[in-house]
Amino acid sequence: MKKRRRKRREATVESSYVCDICGEEIVIPVDVSAGESQEFVEDCPVCCHPQTIRIEVETNGEVRAWSDGEAN
DSSP, X not given: OOOOOOOOOXXXXXXXXXXXXXXXXXXXXXXXXXXXXXXXXXXXTTTOOEEEEEEEEXXXXXXXXXXXXXXX
């Protein structure tokens, strides 16, 4: 008898932030299983300046993302 696999709830959603250097809106995947509050540094794919990306995942599943330019 084969075991049935349970479908896992999707752990990745999309959110976006606006690069504070070039002003472009950047869409990023967010792994909500990584925690309610996340922070990481990523280069803007448009202007290549490093951005500190901050993510907040609300209890209702809503995701907010924003960025701050890195000091050089």
